[in-house]
Amino acid sequence: MEMRITGWRYRNIRGGLRNVAVELGSPPPRWALIQMPNGTGKTTTMTLLRAVLTGDPLDPETIRDLRPTDETDRGEFELQLRIDDKAYHLYLGLDYREGKATYRTSRAALTGGGMEEGLGLPAELRRLITPRFARLFIFDGELAKEIRKEGMDRAADAVRTLYRLDRLRDLGAQIARLVDDERQRAAANSSAETPQGLRNLQSRFETAKRRLADLEREAKQLDQGNREDAAKVQELEARVSDRISEDDGLRRQMEEVTQARQLVESQIAAAGQELLSLVRHPAVLHRRVMERLRALGGKMDHLKLPKTISLEFFDELAEAELCICGRAIGDEERTVIRARAHEYLAENQIAVINAMKSAVRYSDADPAVLDGRAAALAELVRERQRLATRKHMLEEERLASGDAELESLREQLNRTEQRLRQNKEKHELLTTTDRGVQGAHGLEWDTNVALCRAEMDRRGKRWDGAMGTRRFLVQARRTDEIIRGIEAHAFDLLCERVRERTNEILRRIAPSEALHVSRLRSSLELASDGLAAKGGVSEGQSLAVAYAFLTALFQDAPYRLPFVVDSPAISLDTRVRREVGDLVPGLFDQMIMFVISSERPGFADTFYSRDGVRYVTLWKQDAETTIVSDSLEVFRTFHDETEPTEDAVDERSAAGTSFSEVIS
Amino acid sequence: MSFVYPKGARSFFKAVERVAAGQTHFSTMFDSYYLCLMVGLDQRTLAASDDLEKDKFVEGYPTEHQAHSDLIAGLLVDAELDRRGIAAEDRRSIEALMVELLDPQSPTKLSEEGMKLLNRYAAHGFEVIRESTPPPHAVEDFLLAYHRLWTGLGAVPTPA
Numbered sequence: 018m019e020m021r022i023t024g025w026r027y028r029n030i031r032g033g034l035r036n037v038a039v040e041l042g043s044p045p046p047r048w049a050l051i052q053m054p055n056g057t058g059k060t061t062t063m064t065l066l067r068a069v070l071t072g073d074p075l076d077p078e079t080i081r082d083l084r085p086t087d088e089t090d091r092g093e094f095e096l097q098l099r100i101d102d103k104a105y106h107l108y109l110g111l112d113y114r115e116g117k118a119t120y121r122t123s124r125a126a127l128t129g130g131g132m133e134e135g136l137g138l139p140a141e142l143r144r145l146i147t148p149r150f151a152r153l154f155i156f157d158g159e160l161a162k163e164i165r166k167e168g169m170d171r172a173a174d175a176v177r178t179l180y181r182l183d184r185l186r187d188l189g190a191q192i193a194r195l196v197d198d199e200r201q202r203a204a205a206n207s208s209a210e211t212p213q214g215l216r217n218l219q220s221r222f223e224t225a226k227r228r229l230a231d232l233e234r235e236a237k238q239l240d241q242g243n244r245e246d247a248a249k250v251q252e253l254e255a256r257v258s259d260r261i262s263e264d265d266g267l268r269r270q271m272e273e274v275t276q277a278r279q280l281v282e283s284q285i286a287a288a289g290q291e292l293l294s295l296v297r298h299p300a301v302l303h304r305r306v307m308e309r310l311r312a313l314g315g316k317m318d319h320l321k322l323p324k325t326i327s328l329e330f331f332d333e334l335a336e337a338e339l340c341i342c343g344r345a346i347g348d349e350e351r352t353v354i355r356a357r358a359h360e361y362l363a364e365n366q367i368a369v370i371n372a373m374k375s376a377v378r379y380s381d382a383d384p385a386v387l388d389g390r391a392a393a394l395a396e397l398v399r400e401r402q403r404l405a406t407r408k409h410m411l412e413e414e415r416l417a418s419g420d421a422e423l424e425s426l427r428e429q430l431n432r433t434e435q436r437l438r439q440n441k442e443k444h445e446l447l448t449t450t451d452r453g454v455q456g457a458h459g460l461e462w463d464t465n466v467a468l469c470r471a472e473m474d475r476r477g478k479r480w481d482g483a484m485g486t487r488r489f490l491v492q493a494r495r496t497d498e499i500i501r502g503i504e505a506h507a508f509d510l511l512c513e514r515v516r517e518r519t520n521e522i523l524r525r526i527a528p529s530e531a532l533h534v535s536r537l538r539s540s541l542e543l544a545s546d547g548l549a550a551k552g553g554v555s556e557g558q559s560l561a562v563a564y565a566f567l568t569a570l571f572q573d574a575p576y577r578l579p580f581v582v583d584s585p586a587i588s589l590d591t592r593v594r595r596e597v598g599d600l601v602p603g604l605f606d607q608m609i610m611f612v613i614s615s616e617r618p619g620f621a622d623t624f625y626s627r628d629g630v631r632y633v634t635l636w637k638q639d640a641e642t643t644i645v646s647d648s649l650e651v652f653r654t655f656h657d658e659t660e661p662t663e664d665a666v667d668e669r670s671a672a673g674t675s676f677s678e679v680i681s
Numbered sequence: 682m683s684f685v686y687p688k689g690a691r692s693f694f695k696a697v698e699r700v701a702a703g704q705t706h707f708s709t710m711f712d713s714y715y716l717c718l719m720v721g722l723d724q725r726t727l728a729a730s731d732d733l734e735k736d737k738f739v740e741g742y743p744t745e746h747q748a749h750s751d752l753i754a755g756l757l758v759d760a761e762l763d764r765r766g767i768a769a770e771d772r773r774s775i776e777a778l779m780v781e782l783l784d785p786q787s788p789t790k791l792s793e794e795g796m797k798l799l800n801r802y803a804a805h806g807f808e809v810i811r812e813s814t815p816p817p818h819a820v821e822d823f824l825l826a827y828h829r830l831w832t833g834l835g836a837v838p839t840p841a
Contacts, residue, residue, distance in 0.1 A: 302719055
């Protein structure tokens with residue numbers, strides 16, 4: 018399924034977007050560069066695009082923020098699409114007085130081209146494009162920095178939806194419905210025999226089921242709260258640092274401490290990884306291990322092990338008429354030879370032992386190296402502690418000078434950290450599957466998710482047994498397990514494929530950087546020689562990883578979606594911009610890039626030599642009027658805070674392009 | 682029988698299995714299993730089969746450890762020779778032990794019996810680690826504690 022954006026129109030939206038249309042044409046060009054100065058609605062456009070594609074209800078505050086003047090009651094955003102070559106127009110109506118958003122659709126299939134209420138996208142796309150998913154292809158350049166950290170959380174959902182794994186989940190839900198139906202049917206049939214007993218069993222089962230739902234909900238809420246608190250702790254720590262930095266005398270010291278901490282953290286990461294690689298060699302762990310391995314090798318040499326006579330030799334001998342000494346082999350001898358042959362190694366076992374001997378003999382690991390690296394890491398960890406103490410002392414110094422604001426921030430930070438610790442502990446107890454922990458804390462079925470699930474299963478089995486539905490339910494459970502297994506396995510394979518493709522793309526676009534995604538879990542983790550030692554990943558590298566990852570994610574999906582990006586190069590230096598400018602065009606089938614004039618050098622200008630590019634410039638003539646130009650010359654010469662030069666406007670007219678502005 | 686995790690180890694290593702990007706991390710659960718195993722083999726002590734989880738967590742060696750699979754097999758043979766008190770000159774018993782522990786067809790080159798013993802050594806190693814250090818919050822802290830543990834571990838006397 019292919020979706021393309023052919024244009025959009027704003028009506029009565031903040032930023033002078035009274036009645037403004039951007040037309041890309043149908044079919045649209047592969048690349049469109051939309052130049053909008055700051056304050057003319059780039060961020061607003063991204064918000065509106067995401068909303069109109071997802072049917073997001075938008076909160077009243079967001080809607081009112083879009084209001085151009087107090088006198089305006091309504092606004093509208095219209096998005097024009099081609100989906101598998103059929104035209105779709107999606108309308109987001111904004112009721113500023115009520116703070117409400119409404120959606121309508123007009124599409125080719127509707128008789129007479131009329132309107133329908135709600136979002137009339139094809140069902141598959143409706144299901145695919147959730148607000149979280151939309152952020153992956155209506156994409157902020159700023160988000161590129163974060164995608165390594167949180168990308169996979171989003172991408173996990175995206176992989177499941179993009180590659181239709183959610184349909185396997187639907188099968189699981191269908192099985193659950195069948196199980197419920199079967200239980201109802203069986204309960205109805207059995208009611209004449211032991212109605213009260215059955216009702217009791219059912220009631221006990223339902224109680225456990227409800228309790229499990231409550232516990233799972235509680236665990237989810239705690240997990241969510243903990244994530245929020247962890248983010249809040251980070252934010253408060255940053256605010257504490259900022260506050261201390263307001264004191265001129267402390268600022269420089271604080272900056273030094275912060276920089277030193279960043280450096281030491283990256284050094285710890287590199288040294289830790291190196292130490293981990295070292296300890297994976299058994300012989301490096303301790304001199305004793307090395308000595309034992311060498312002694313084993315010596316012992317085997319001394320005993321001439323493995324012997325050259327193998328099990329196969331005796332098996333063959335048992336088949337012969339005569340022994341090698343010339344005596345006849347009868348049935349009795351044959352039986353004994355066959356039985357004792359198994360005391361000898363088979364030929365392939367001999368090969369294994371020889372490999373083992375060889376590994377033992379040639380093992381040249383040096384435990385002293387491990388000692389040295391461990392000592393270096395320990396020193397770095399101590400340095401981290403020293404810096405933490407230094408930071409704390411700077412805070413204390415500022416507090417001692419009577420800074421009430423800082424005191425308040427510190428209190429908030431302490432409270433949040435304490436709450437986070439307590440709630441982490443609660444979450445752990447609620448979700449632990451460790452029997453030791455369960456026993457030590459006296460956890461029961463009604464206080465722990467795993468125990469509750471086991472109790473529900475136990476009660477369910479008793480109820481099922483009483484109803485005679487046991488066999489059906491065992492099969493249903495087994496089928497459900499198989500489906501879950503298939504889903505988990507397919508998910509792992511897809512993640513691995515996305516990881517490999519990401520690395521292929523990274524090798525192509527950044528061959529000199531040795532960037533490599535080592536695994537996809539809750540984040541994209543990078544492995545690169547010396548990466549940490551160099552102080553982590555640069556902004557350009559982050560962008561390269563984010564784009565490579567997104568390309569890999571969408572590459573084989575059965576949906577071809579446009580890629581819309583805001584400020585793709587805003588914070589990059591010219592060299593990195595040029596790399597991103599070379600890399601980006603090849604990645605997606607349709608790209609719409611919102612830029613400001615400062616992104617032209619090194620990025621937008623790399624498109625000038627390409628065919629099939631649309632250049633659009635929007636700027637505010639006054640508070641009520643926005644001008645739209647699709648002239649390359651206007652695009653090239655436009656500067657923020659100014660209009661294009663008169664020459665450029667004249668050239669635009671001479672070239673036959675036209676302003677499509679509509680003045681309200 | 683493949684690699685089976687010691688009971689309780691999941692929750693013990695939980696914090697270091699899920700670390701943020703840019704920090705030292707275990708590549709797989711096998712890293713923590715391996716670190717437990719080495720301690721167990723060194724101490725020549727088996728935990729009970731009950732101290733293991735019910736199901737395997739991985740079939741064969743992950744890439745990072747494959748190169749050392751022969752050494753691990755050697756250390757298992759060595760530990761079992763000591764634990765069973767097999768004399769250094771007893772060629773027949775040593776060969777019989779290798780027949781018992783090795784299986785060229787298995788992904789780990791170890792027989793089912795060999796894997797059972799390996800897992801029990803890992804479970805004992807985990808007990809030693811759990812007694813010597815609290816659940817780790819960062820891999821680097823754990824590695825340093827692990828290194829200190831090895832420095833303090835005494836050699837188990839070889840049976841006469």
